[in-house]
Amino acid sequence: MPVWERSSTARVVPPARPRKLAKVPFVELADGRLQGVVSSGSDIGRVYVSSIAAGTYAFACSTNNNRPCGGARGTFCNHIRALVGEAVLQYGAERVARYLKAETPGGEPDAEALVSVMTGTRPAQGDTSAAAPVFSRFLRHLAYLELEPTTAPLPEMQWFPATRTAA
Amino acid sequence: MRTDLLTDPVDGLDEALAAVDAFDRVLVAGLLRPQPAQAAGLAALAHSVAGTPLASLVAEAADKAAAGAAGEDHLVALAAARTALMGSVHDALTDRVADATGRPRAERSTRDTPADTPGANVLAAARAWLCDLARAGWQGIDHELVSGAGPVVSAMLPDPRLRRQATLLDGFAAELAASCPGATLERVPVRRWADLWTRALLLTLPGAARTPAADTVTGRLLPLGVDVQEHATAVQAQVHAVLEPSDGSAPRLVRAAVSAPKPDTVVGAGLWQLLRPRMSLLGAAGEGRAVELDAMPVTAEGDLVWDDERARTGESADPFATARVILSTAADPVTAPLDRHPAGIAVPVLVEGYTAEREDDGPLTFTLAGHRLTVDTERVPAASPLTPEAVAASGACLGLLRWDAGEFVLQPLAVETTVRKKTVALHAGAWAGGTTDKLGARAEKAATDSVAVLRERAGKLLRK
Incomplete structure (x- = not known):
């Protein structure tokens, strides 16, 4: 077997790159979608749940109370564009492109190229049924901050070494 | 250190690892419809423990698994066999390390206190999920299967007594999720995932997680360095140190760990910020100071279970001086x-x-x-x-x-x-307690802002 396959500490998922969280507090590549939560520009108490499906680029954007986003008609709204931008910061453009199955012409993709490739296919507007599960994943994500640190040793963390190289 | 010993072959190592690899390849395609090559892999594992008390249990499990009819108990038996093999590899390697360093080994105190085993239901759910994974194989994983770990992890995380299991399952499931669907994987981390699966499965058994700290130590703790481990949603910092007991007994190597679950966007300096308030030792190690311990709980494996109330930061202690003067006489702890x-x-x-x-x-x-x-x-x-x-x-x-x-x-x-x-x-751990370094301070500021945003959001959304 190759060395990587025989390694107990092979790096499988690169760690997230640091980014500012104010505009897009949550983004993930999961359930076959790029999805996340985008802060409203005008109302501090409101957030939008935005997503793009891998392969079809079907997009959806609505508030956490399931009111449709006025901008997401016919094409990507600004929330979805912000989501792509922050996903590229967190995961690197290449990983986002691979996950969404979006091939950008030329070399290293960037957020702008990704958006233009996807909107160029005139993607359909998806339904907002994913909004509730995405929002609950965001709440679960936030709940991690509420959990107490412990000083009992976790021997299994030896399988998860720190990694200098980010995504 | 005798570095020549580190490159010399270790007797029996290749044979033990060959049996491990044979079993690990079985998990790549899964146990739903085993092929002849998989039956051979299972037989190789069973053969390798034929001279041990596990022999008949594992032979039966291998037969059932090769027929596509392995139940939970059979899969646990196979995991036990793999654990025993890896245990033997561990022992051979640590013997070799002891020869290379020339250091004494601590005696293992066999005082095993009965541990309470909380969460029987959620551990059973974890076991069922892991068994489904083994049936599907790494090439058969999909989002639906992998997401089955979510509710299990959510149920375990709030209970600190289940943190070992929860943290492992969470990190493992995140890797699997990022690798879905398994059918299109270009390469599989064969040994790693078999390691994680095996350990996770054993940790679902009553009493498998470590027994609580049974002893206490008093004396001077001289930090050597800080090791950080992390996956997307957890971090652990482990301080390695030499303990000079105040009763005049021989110095020994100990560790002190602090860990926390975290959102994946908390990285870099943010990790130190999460852990720092829970363990004053991080600050002491970062500044190069000794710590006086008074009746600090310790496990039989030399892990201090840190309590700030029982620690007082002392005078400065250069880790290199500690390493040059005392390290060669300090006894290495024994693994559970x-x-x-x-x-x-x-x-x-x-x-x-x-x-x-x-x-x-x-x-x-x-x-x-x-x-x-x-x-x-x-x-x-x-x-x-x-x-x-x-x-x-x-x-x-x-x-x-x-x-x-x-x-x-x-x-x-x-x-x-x-x-x-x-x-x-x-x-490596110089910034554990904070820093005045320009780059370090900038990273601290960025991390503080990130956590502030998340806490503000959590305050608004979680308590509605």
Whole structure:
């Protein structure tokens, strides 16, 4: 077997790159979608749940109370564009492109190229049924901050070494 | 250190690992419809433990699994066999390390206190999920299967007594999720996922997780360095140190860990910020200070279960001085039976007088007395002044001796380099307690802002 396959500490998922969280507090590549939560520009108490499906680029954007986003008609709204931008910061453009199955012409993709490739296919507007599960994943994500640190040793963390190289 | 011993072959190692590999390949395609090659792999595992008390149990499990009819108990038996093999590899390697360092080994006190085993229901759910994974195989995983771990992890995380299981399952499931669907995977981390599956399955059994701290220690703690481990949603910092007991008994190597679940966007300096308030030792280690312990709880494996009330930061103590003066006489702790696995080997050593080399794209190596030791600079945490360049230019290195993929490697915890004819020490954990370094301070600020945003959001949304 190759060395990587025989390694107990092979790096499988690169760690997230640091980014500012104010505009897009949550983004993930999961359930076959790029999805996340985008802060409203005008109302501090409101957030939008935005997503793009891998392969079809079907997009959806609505508030956490399931009111449709006025901008997401016919094409990507600004929330979805912000989501792509922050996903590229967190995961690197290449990983986002691979996950969404979006091939950008030329070399290293960037957020702008990704958006233009996807909107160029005139993607359909998806339904907002994913909004509730995405929002609950965001709440679960936030709940991690509420959990107490412990000083009992976790021997299994030896399988998860720190990694200098980010995504 | 006798580095020549680290490159000498270890008797029986290849045979033991061949049996492990044979079983690990079985898990790639899964146990739903086993093929002849998989039956052979299962038989190889069973054969390898034929002379042990596990023999008949594992032989039966291998037969059932080869027929596509393995139940939970059979899969647990197979995991036990693999754990025993890896345990034997661990023992052979730690014996070799002890020969190389020439240090004494601590006696294991066999005082096993009965541990309470909370969460029987959720552990049973975890076991069921792991058994489904083994049936599907790594090539058969999909989002639906992998997401089954979510509710289990959510139920476990709030109970600190289930943190070991929860943290492992969470990290494992995140890797699997990022690799879905398995059918299109270009390559599979064969040994790693089999390791994680095996350990996770055993940890669902009553009493498998470690017994609580049974003893206490009093004396002076001299930190050697800080090791950081992280996955997307958890972090652990482990301080390696020499303890000089105040009763005049021999010095011993101990560890103190602090860990926390975290959102994946908390990285870099944010990790230190999460952990710092829970363990004053991080600050002491970062500043290079000794700590006086008064009746600090300790496990039979030499893990301090840290309590700030029982610690007082003392005078300054240079880790390199500790390593040069006391390390060679300090006894190495003994690993708990179920935790014996090569991935857990992390032995503090001091190496000096080497030639550092890097060939093109290859890893950094130190050559000592004609023998090469690979240096794993990847393991240094991101929020740290210790860089791969500094390691490559160093003249002395305090590190952890580890073993992976067939060879010993050195993980640097600190190095000494010469800058304008002066010796300068750089520590991986120098920023653990905070920093005035310009780069470090900027990273701290960014991390503070990130956590503030998340806390503000959590305050608004979680308590509605």
